[in-house]
Amino acid sequence: MFRRRLTGVLAAGVATAALLAACGGGGDDAADGPVTLKVLTWEPGGTEYWQQVKSTFEASHQDIKLDLQSVPFDKYPEVQGPYITSQSGPDVMANNAGLELFDRRGAYTPLGDKAAEINKDLVTYSGACEEFDTSKPCYGVPFxxxxxxxxxxxxxxxAAGLDPENPPATWDEFGAACDAVKKAGKTCLALGLSGTFPxxxxxxxxxxxxxxxDDIRGVLNGTxxxxxxxxxxxxxxxxxxxxxxxxNKNAPSITMLPDGADIFQRGDAAFAGTIxxxxxxxxxxxxxxxxxxxxxTRWPAINPSAPLAGKFSGIEGAVYGVTKWSEKKEAGLKFITWLAGKENGELWVKYAKGQPLNKNVDPALLPESPAFKKIQELIAEPTLHAGVMLSGPEADALARGWQQVTLGQLTVDKWADQMQQALERSPTKKQGN
Structure with a gap:
């Protein structure tokens, strides 16, 4: 999906004014000297990329200074939670697109029609907007x-006697490959089951x-x-x-990042399902x-004839929004608008080696890596990302249940019961209403 285009400068100005008015005005934006904008992030893309974000943004916005608070991804909810509870702290915060963001929507300032202008050059699934619908409130900006x-x-x-140019394409082929890899003394799939990674x-x-x-949207709305x-x-x-x-046998006790990924990076596993x-x-x-x-490659198909079996689960990455309690909303809006722009899109490619959403990024900057080029083929046929349709209680129950099943402490049927109970506790889902 693509965001609607806002067709006039006047409309954009009205939207910005409405945003600031709804949020209590400019606050410290009116003070003399540069505004210091506190940004809470887990640094997606790495430290070097965020150093470039800070220096490049500040060079073109000399009235704003960025104070970046970086938190490890697996600790992020622990740090963010008290800020949300106390309605104080950072002026801009990140959350993953989808229900992780929607679960925390009370912390963010809805962007109103300004969202359409900010995102006019982005390819997007509307994962920053409630119910993945651009006509509903949007709480931030992805890039x-x-x-x-x-x-x-x-x-x-x-080493396992398999063809490296023809990885397993079906579930049965994957199982046979895993048997061969295990026989050769390696882990087949590097995995960590703690946290939201599963x-x-x-x-x-x-x-x-x-x-x-339609089923995936049913997961989203709880039906x-x-x-x-x-x-x-x-x-x-x-x-x-x-x-x-x-x-790996210790999968129930470790996180995928960094522990599971490290198994693969050390050369101790044949496969790793990541991003x-x-x-x-x-x-x-x-x-x-x-x-x-x-x-x-794609994950192996269990049912190759299924309509979505050959698709790519695509979604925006981290979404940055202006907090409701910030007294620096105008500066925050400037920053998240810049994040969505071409300049930052090119920083994202150059320093983070990530896939940009901005459609105007210079193609000459895109990497020459064979893996990156293969990814361009895979993402050409996207579908909805079912994972971001899960609420916080469901994501927690999925990881915990998988750990228990792996350890022989739970049956799959009981796991399904726990998932249903988590759904019924989900504040963002109406279970059909």
Missing amino acids: SYQGNVLYYNKDVLT AYWDFPEIARNYLTE LSWKDPKLVQVLEKLAEITTKGWA ISDAVNWEAFGKALGDDKLGV
Whole structure:
């Protein structure tokens, strides 16, 4: 989907004025000297990229200084939560697109029609807007394209007697490959089950084999029960990954980032299901293993004839919004508007090696990596990302249930029961209302 275009400068000015008025005015924006804007982030793209963001933005906005508070991704909710509870702290904060953002929408200033102007040059699924609908309130601005692929180590496949140029394309082929890799003394799939990673990185790739886009929207609005056979089958296949021994034995006790990713980067695993942008993308793995040793493909298809089996689960990356309590809303709006622009899109490509959303980024800047080029082929046929349709309680229950199933403490049916209970606790879902 693409954002609507705002057709007049006057309309944009009215929208900005309305935004600032609704948020209590400019506050410290009117003070003498540069405004210091506090930004809470987990630094998607890495420290070097964010250093470039700070220096480049400040060079062209000498009335604003950025004070970046960086928090590790797995600790981010712990740090952000007290700010939201106390309604104080950063002027701009990040959250992942979708229900993670919507769960926290009370912390953000809705952008109104300004969202359409800011995002006019972005390719987007409206993941910053409630119900993925641009006619509903939007709470921030994304700038990166995100989604899931399966990376593989060509050397590990070769050592296991497999063809590194033809990775497994079906679930049965993947199981056979895992058996061969294990026999060769390596882990098949590097995996960490703590935190939200199972929801964002693994669940969508299994779900595409059983759900239609209407079903995925049913997950979003709570009308698809976790007792539905389709979702039970998704849980069964997730369970197979660990109960069949395809993953590292310590998967239940570690996070995917950094622990699971490190297993793959060390050359100790054949596969890693991660993302196309940010810290565990093709660029980081290429540096660790060598670009010529790194392959990338779709997750293997369980039901190759399923409508979404050959699609790419695509979504915006982190969304940056202005907090409701900020007294520097005008400066915050300037910053997030700049994040969506071409200049930052090119910084994202150059320093983060990520996939930009801005359509005006100079194609000459795009990397020459074989893995990056393969990703361009995979993302050409996108579908909705089922993972970001999960509420916070569901994402937590997915990870916890998978850990318990792996350890033999829970059956898949009981896992489905826990998922349904989590759905019913979800404040952002109406369960059909």
